Amino acid sequence: MNYLEAKDKFIQTWGSLGTLWGINKAMAQIHALLLISPEPLSMEDIMEQLQISRGNTSMNLRQLIDWGIVYKTSIAGERKEFFSSEKDVNELAKQIARERSRREIQPTLKVLKEVSNIEDDGSAKTKEFIKQTKSLHELAETADSIMNRIVNQESNWLTKTFIKLLK
Amino acid sequence: MNYLEAKDKFIQTWGSLGTLWGINKAMAQIHALLLISPEPLSMEDIMEQLQISRGNTSMNLRQLIDWGIVYKTSIAGERKEFFSSEKDVNELAKQIARERSRREIQPTLKVLKEVSNIEDDGSAKTKEFIKQTKSLHELAETADSIMNRIVNQESNWLTKTFIKLLK
DNA sequence: ATAAACTTTCAAAAAATATTGAAAGTTTAA
DNA sequence: TTAAACTTTCAATATTTTTTGAAAGTTTAT
The missing domain is CATH 1.10.287 (Helix Hairpins)
Incomplete structure (x- = not known):
C-alpha cells in the first residue's frame, strides 16, 4: 500500500466511524485530513481533497472548532484562513x-x-x-x-x- | 410527574440517546420498554405500546437479541413468544x-x-x-x-x- | 468608500436510514 | 395433513439527515 492509498483508506475509515459516534461523515473526514496534514489547510484545500462543497466544509469546520479539536490558524502574508487539528x-x-x-x-x-x-x-x-x-x-x-x-x-x-x- | 408521564419520558429519552450510539430509535425504545417491564412482553404488546409496525418490531427485537441484551422467554400455556431484557x-x-x-x-x-x-x-x-x-x-x-x-x-x-x- | 477576497447562511435537493405492511414462511394443535 | 396462530422478510414508502450552491455577509486593502 502506498501513501495515497493509505491516506484514502484512513480518511474513509475515520469517516464511517464518525457516524457511529454521532459525528457526521464530512466532519470526521475533515478531521482525519487535518490530523495527518503536516501543515494547516485552507478551505479550498479541504474542499478539493475531499470533494465536498464550500458550505459543507464551512459548517463542519465550525462544528469541529466547537468541539475544540480544530483551530483556525493564520499564515503570515495569506489573507484566507487556515485550519489545523489538535495533533496530540x-x-x-x-x-x-x-x-x-x-x-x-x-x-x-x-x-x-x-x-x-x-x-x-x-x-x-x-x-x-x-x-x-x-x-x-x-x-x-x-x-x-x-x-x-x-x-x-x-x-x-x-x-x-x-x-x-x-x- | 406520574407513572405514565415518566415512562413516556424515559422511553423517549432512551430512544433519542440510542441514535447517538449507533442504535436506531425503535431498537432503543423497545429496549427501554422491556427494561422497565416487570413481565415479559409479546410482540403485540410492544407494537401497541410503541405504536410501531409488526415488521419493525420483529427486526429490532432480533437485533437486540443479537446484541445479547434481550431474550426470548416462553410463557407456559402461551403459544406466542415473549421477550424480556437483561435487567442487571x-x-x-x-x-x-x-x-x-x-x-x-x-x-x-x-x-x-x-x-x-x-x-x-x-x-x-x-x-x-x-x-x-x-x-x-x-x-x-x-x-x-x-x-x-x-x-x-x-x-x-x-x-x-x-x-x-x-x- | 469601493471592490476584491473570502466565509457563512439557509432553502432546496440529494442521499441515507428507518418504517410499513402484506406476502411468504414457520410452528403447533388437532 | 390441514389450518390457525404466529413470525419473518423485503420492496415500497416515509422520514431524517446531509449536502449543495448561490445569495448575503464580512473583512481587508487601497
Missing part, C-alpha cells in the same frame, strides 16, 4: 470525552433523576420502573465520574490508568 | 461494551495497523501520517484493553474500578 491524540481523546459527557451524559442524568423520582404507589410496574431508572442513573453517574477523572488528569493518563487497572 | 444494568453495560469493541474498535484497529505500516519515504507528509496513525492505534488499543479488562471482571466492577481510580 491524548489531548484529542480528552476533548472528545469532555464533549460527550457534556452533550450526552449530563442531559441523560438529568432525565433519569427526574423520572426515578416519581411517587412509589406500590404497584409492581412502578417499583420496577423506579428500581431500573435508579440503577441506570447510578451507572451513568459512575461512568461519567470515571471519564471526568480521566479527563482531568495530566497527559499520558490513559497509559497510567491502564497500568493502575492491571495492578 | 451492570451486565447490560458489559454486554454493550463487548459488542462495541467487537463491532467498532477491532475493525478500526485493523485498519490503523494496516495503514500505519506503509513505507517511510522520508517525506514530511508520510512521516506525519505514520506518526499519527500509530498514535491512534496505540490509543485505541489501550482504550480497548481497559474496556475488556472491565468487562471481564466480576459484577460491581464499575464501582470497584472507580474506587481504584480515586486512590
Whole structure:
C-alpha cells in the first residue's frame, strides 16, 4: 500500500466511524485530513481533497472548532484562513470525552433523576420502573465520574490508568 | 410527574440517546420498554405500546437479541413468544461494551495497523501520517484493553474500578 | 468608500436510514 | 395433513439527515 492509498483508506475509515459516534461523515473526514496534514489547510484545500462543497466544509469546520479539536490558524502574508487539528491524540481523546459527557451524559442524568423520582404507589410496574431508572442513573453517574477523572488528569493518563487497572 | 408521564419520558429519552450510539430509535425504545417491564412482553404488546409496525418490531427485537441484551422467554400455556431484557444494568453495560469493541474498535484497529505500516519515504507528509496513525492505534488499543479488562471482571466492577481510580 | 477576497447562511435537493405492511414462511394443535 | 396462530422478510414508502450552491455577509486593502 502506498501513501495515497493509505491516506484514502484512513480518511474513509475515520469517516464511517464518525457516524457511529454521532459525528457526521464530512466532519470526521475533515478531521482525519487535518490530523495527518503536516501543515494547516485552507478551505479550498479541504474542499478539493475531499470533494465536498464550500458550505459543507464551512459548517463542519465550525462544528469541529466547537468541539475544540480544530483551530483556525493564520499564515503570515495569506489573507484566507487556515485550519489545523489538535495533533496530540491524548489531548484529542480528552476533548472528545469532555464533549460527550457534556452533550450526552449530563442531559441523560438529568432525565433519569427526574423520572426515578416519581411517587412509589406500590404497584409492581412502578417499583420496577423506579428500581431500573435508579440503577441506570447510578451507572451513568459512575461512568461519567470515571471519564471526568480521566479527563482531568495530566497527559499520558490513559497509559497510567491502564497500568493502575492491571495492578 | 406520574407513572405514565415518566415512562413516556424515559422511553423517549432512551430512544433519542440510542441514535447517538449507533442504535436506531425503535431498537432503543423497545429496549427501554422491556427494561422497565416487570413481565415479559409479546410482540403485540410492544407494537401497541410503541405504536410501531409488526415488521419493525420483529427486526429490532432480533437485533437486540443479537446484541445479547434481550431474550426470548416462553410463557407456559402461551403459544406466542415473549421477550424480556437483561435487567442487571451492570451486565447490560458489559454486554454493550463487548459488542462495541467487537463491532467498532477491532475493525478500526485493523485498519490503523494496516495503514500505519506503509513505507517511510522520508517525506514530511508520510512521516506525519505514520506518526499519527500509530498514535491512534496505540490509543485505541489501550482504550480497548481497559474496556475488556472491565468487562471481564466480576459484577460491581464499575464501582470497584472507580474506587481504584480515586486512590 | 469601493471592490476584491473570502466565509457563512439557509432553502432546496440529494442521499441515507428507518418504517410499513402484506406476502411468504414457520410452528403447533388437532 | 390441514389450518390457525404466529413470525419473518423485503420492496415500497416515509422520514431524517446531509449536502449543495448561490445569495448575503464580512473583512481587508487601497
